[in-house]
Amino acid sequence: MACAFLPIIDFGAYLDPASSSEKRLAVAHEIDKACRYPGMFYLTNHGVPQELWDKVRTCAHQFFQLPLEEKNKHVVASYTRGYWHVGPEEHDNRGEGIAFHPPVNCYSNGLARKADPNSPSARLPTSPDALGDQNSWPSDEFRAVTEEYLDHVLRVKDRVLEAIATSLDISNESLKRMQNTSMSATINGYPASAKGEAEQRGINLREHADSGCITFLNQDLGAASLQAQDREGVWRNVQPIPNAFVVNVGCVLNKWTGGQYIDVIHRVIHRLEKPRVSVVAFTNPPFDGIVEPLPEFAELCKGQAKYAPTTFGSFLLKQIGDYDGPLES
């Protein structure tokens, strides 16, 4: 059964070239409403081929079943790339994952090009890539499947942002800024719980909001492990629906809209007697791009420190620094 907390939005009518502008606008308004609250929704008929939708998770299951020493070959010196593993002795953040992020070499000599050189946040590591070592792909097949999958998600992302821009009635310039985003991915593996031990475990992935613009989650079917917080602070289960993305607003989209869209807080508590895989695709602005409210929403949040301009890179690195575990759901 679906989670009544989240709306289910059929994207087919928006993607269908034969749809009327009224039908498309109706879908855009549904997305806009969901982004305002609860900041998360299901997206069906999104156009990602079924075989690829399943295969990306199958590749992940196969990788996570490898011996730890094999998986550890893909540990790299980066918080946003490579393999990690936590537990089983730890109660929180128990799980494993492998992450992929495009190159971030837009900085020279550790200084953000567009940042105020006198600002401490403008100064970054002098590594050629501000996020550390590059991706480590487990196999050619894993890479081919994941990259093809992300290409599809990228197209869905652009259409969802286009729908949002239509509903918000923002300028083409603002839409271009929103669509100037690239994809990164984290693939999470949560271990099965043995009978009787479920109550002894803590949270697998503690509460957080995603740092980027908008997130597309493809998760295994089964009992709800992902939970989202409602406006009363109550945790709501997000039951997986076959072939449906769970889409959520991240901190950047919250900021662009001056707080009109909610960067929903979520966490993972996995209690099934079988492992869970989730493939999480993020959309991120350029690393040295300034993130601030779009002109259409600047007045709404004027003077509020939360909405002060910052480079995405410095914001991301601060979030990584504030967080000692994997960032994704």
Ligand SMILES: [Fe+2]
């Ligand atoms: Fe997340």
